[in-house]
Amino acid sequence: MWQTFIIQPMVNLLLWIYDILGHGPHMFGVAIILFTIVIRLITWPLNASQVKGAQGMQELQNDKEWQDIQKKYAKDKEKLAQEQMRIYKERGINPFASCLPTLIQFPIIIGLYQSIIRAMAATPLDMLNLTRTIYPFQNVENIIPLNSVFLWMNLGRPEGIPLPFEVSFLPNGFPLLAIVVALTTYIQTKLTMPTTPPNSNDQAAAQTAAMSSSMSIYMPLMLGWFALTFASGISVYFITSNLLGIVQYAATGRANWNNLLPGGNKKNAAKK
Amino acid sequence: MQNISGKGIRLSVVRSKTNLNRKKIFVILLLTLVALTLSACSGQPLTNTWPGLSADAERAYLATGSFIYAVDVTTGREVWKYPAEAGNSLLFYANPVLTEDGQLLIGSVGTTHAFISLDPATGKENWAEPFAGAKGTWVASPLVMNGIIYAPNTDGFLYFLDMNGKQVADPLELGGALWSAPATDGELLYIASLDHHLHIVDQAGSIIGEPIDLGGASPASPVAGEDGVYAGSFDSTIGFASSNGDFQTIAEASNWIWGSPVLDGNTLYFADLNGSIYSVDVSTGSQNWDELKPDGPIVASPLVAGDQIYFGSEDGVLIALDRDGKIVWEKTVGGNLYTQPVLSGVAILVAPYQAEFALAAYDASGKQAWTFIPVKE
Numbered sequence: 001m002w003q004t005f006i007i008q009p010m011v012n013l014l015l016w017i018y019d020i021l022g023h024g025p026h027m028f029g030v031a032i033i034l035f036t037i038v039i040r041l042i043t044w045p046l047n048a049s050q051v052k053g054a055q056g057m058q059e060l061q062n063d064k065e066w067q068d069i070q071k072k073y074a075k076d077k078e079k080l081a082q083e084q085m086r087i088y089k090e091r092g093i094n095p096f097a098s099c100l101p102t103l104i105q106f107p108i109i110i111g112l113y114q115s116i117i118r119a120m121a122a123t124p125l126d127m128l129n130l131t132r133t134i135y136p137f138q139n140v141e142n143i144i145p146l147n148s149v150f151l152w153m154n155l156g157r158p159e160g161i162p163l164p165f166e167v168s169f170l171p172n173g174f175p176l177l178a179i180v181v182a183l184t185t186y187i188q189t190k191l192t193m194p195t196t197p198p199n200s201n202d203q204a205a206a207q208t209a210a211m212s213s214s215m216s217i218y219m220p221l222m223l224g225w226f227a228l229t230f231a232s233g234i235s236v237y238f239i240t241s242n243l244l245g246i247v248q249y250a251a252t253g254r255a256n257w258n259n260l261l262p263g264g265n266k267k268n269a270a271k272k
Numbered sequence: 273m274q275n276i277s278g279k280g281i282r283l284s285v286v287r288s289k290t291n292l293n294r295k296k297i298f299v300i301l302l303l304t305l306v307a308l309t310l311s312a313c314s315g316q317p318l319t320n321t322w323p324g325l326s327a328d329a330e331r332a333y334l335a336t337g338s339f340i341y342a343v344d345v346t347t348g349r350e351v352w353k354y355p356a357e358a359g360n361s362l363l364f365y366a367n368p369v370l371t372e373d374g375q376l377l378i379g380s381v382g383t384t385h386a387f388i389s390l391d392p393a394t395g396k397e398n399w400a401e402p403f404a405g406a407k408g409t410w411v412a413s414p415l416v417m418n419g420i421i422y423a424p425n426t427d428g429f430l431y432f433l434d435m436n437g438k439q440v441a442d443p444l445e446l447g448g449a450l451w452s453a454p455a456t457d458g459e460l461l462y463i464a465s466l467d468h469h470l471h472i473v474d475q476a477g478s479i480i481g482e483p484i485d486l487g488g489a490s491p492a493s494p495v496a497g498e499d500g501v502y503a504g505s506f507d508s509t510i511g512f513a514s515s516n517g518d519f520q521t522i523a524e525a526s527n528w529i530w531g532s533p534v535l536d537g538n539t540l541y542f543a544d545l546n547g548s549i550y551s552v553d554v555s556t557g558s559q560n561w562d563e564l565k566p567d568g569p570i571v572a573s574p575l576v577a578g579d580q581i582y583f584g585s586e587d588g589v590l591i592a593l594d595r596d597g598k599i600v601w602e603k604t605v606g607g608n609l610y611t612q613p614v615l616s617g618v619a620i621l622v623a624p625y626q627a628e629f630a631l632a633a634y635d636a637s638g639k640q641a642w643t644f645i646p647v648k649e
Binding site: 123124125126131141142145 | 320321322365381411448449451466468487488489491505506507508528530545571610625
């Protein structure tokens with residue numbers, strides 16, 4: 001199932017893009033970037049619903065009716081939940097809409113990682129497995145093996161810029177890409193972070209904000225660690241995906257640029 | 273009343289914090305799960321391939337994962353293994369090479385990219401330290417000629433070492449990953465590359481002419497013929513490259529050709545990933561038999577021994593053919609037979625990938641003599 005519906009289409013799409021690009025040096029990196037754009041386009045409606053959901057949730061924090069029910073049913077959780085659900089329904093807001101695209105990202109990340117490793121075919125067995133993955137209508141004997149060089153990187157290996165001295169915990173050198181991955185992930189997460197109204201009694205809002213705050217720390221660290229450890233092709237995907245996410249969110253005009261600064265979340269909320 | 277209300281608020285705050293902690297734990301668990309999944313995907317990719325095998329009259333030398341095993345070919349018992357303990361620094365799957373001066377040479381795909389020499393009798397290291405000057409790993413076996421070790425590496429360079437493991441010349445960049453041992457006609461070296469080309473090099477390390485375009489990647493060694501070599505590729509063709517750089521296609525297969533062809537007199541035997549087996553008279557270019565497809569895909573090179581030709585299939589079947597293409601016998605070995613069968617005395621040795629045993633010996637009638645199962649660490 002995983003092989004047929006995730007790995008095989010991804011590998012073939014990557015190879016097809018790579019072939020179209022002329023399969024020269026650096027082209028597999030460009031293929032990953034274009035592939036990411038295609039994935040972003042396919043998941044655009046989901047991302048849009050995430051943006052819409054996040055915006056709706058954010059607007060709710062400043063909504064009088066929403067604030068009233070927080071106060072009114074502060075001691076009656078069940079009733080509060082019912083009222084919240086009613087408002088969600090009335091306003092057409094799906095409180096889980098912001099989670100779905102993130103969850104969908106995971107199989108894509110895992111699939112893409114496996115696809116890159118499969119396409120790179122570092123060992124004879126990998127190469128043999130690659131031949132089994134290719135659709136019969138693809139003529140790939142001209143393009144295999146793929147040229148794994150992209151800029152200064154080997155896309156099949158973790159990235160690192162050689163240092164003039166040895167650092168035991170940085171066996172691959174200075175991890176520039178991992179830092180860029182962590183940074184762009186941080187920016188994307190922060191931009192989409194909901195603001196917390198000052199002195200808010202809304203526990204749900206506080207929870208959401210705290211969750212987002214946690215995510216803005218854990219996600220960059222986790223993806224940065226992925227970039228540090230795994231094939232640099234996956235880092236190219238992360239960075240492209242993050243940049244597209246930032247652009248997509250910024251295009252709505254709702255990006256909280258103040259969130260990028262320390263304490264920006266609170267200042268932003270206070271303005272409102 | 274105030275007290276009760278206060279307790280209620282505290283309780284609510286406690287619940288809220290509990291919910292928050294649960295969500296945090298959920299997020300951390302989810303991310304950890306992804307990390308573990310990706311880690312599982314990566315595993316140790318370089319170890320994950322089929323074994324290398326060679327033999328002399330007394331022992332088989334099996335390179336599989338962390339170890340090289342010497343196995344007594346009469347009893348199937350382990351004589352020695354190298355290294356003593358498994359580790360990521362040394363991993364093997366090239367075919368070990370025995371030299372005339374009594375060395376067993378093999379490169380590693382482990383983290384140190386070490387190229388080592390062992391004593392075939394004891395498994396002890398011969399050199400003071402391994403050669404570790406290559407940027408890539410050693411998938412290919414070396415060729416030893418006139419006291420020089422010609423070692424192709426996945427970094428695209430051909431390395432020149434003396435018999436003590438010291439570099440005698442600067443490495444020669446050929447391009448593409450080099451996965452197969454050079455072939456020689458006694459004068460020149462012919463090196464197939466994944467860059468779709470066959471490179472011709474003289475013994476001094478100078479490139480002769482332009483690389484020959486094979487039309488596809490060539491993961492296996494060419495086989496020496498008269499004043500040239502026969503080489504197959506993923507282009508599903510096999511051709512003859514002469515020492516002056518001319519190339520002529522002599523046969524077409526129905527799928528990619530992976531394993532090296534074998535030349536026996538004027539007959540060239542080879543197989544493809546469709547599982548078709550071919551026999552071509554190189555003097556006329558004609559096929560000796562109609563389509564023969566006894567079993568699954570064939571990756572391994574065949575072995576010609578006595579009156580029989582042995583092919584191992586991906587489905588784990590060892591096939592013995594006579595020279596007319598008639599199947600003499602078929603034996604299910606198990607696992608996948610990606611490694612070329614090797615002859616030691618009268619024993620046909622096969623090293624299956626992912627089978628219940630790592631090595632097995634058969635006689636010419638197809639009777640299994642023994643199997644070798646390494647002791648698990």
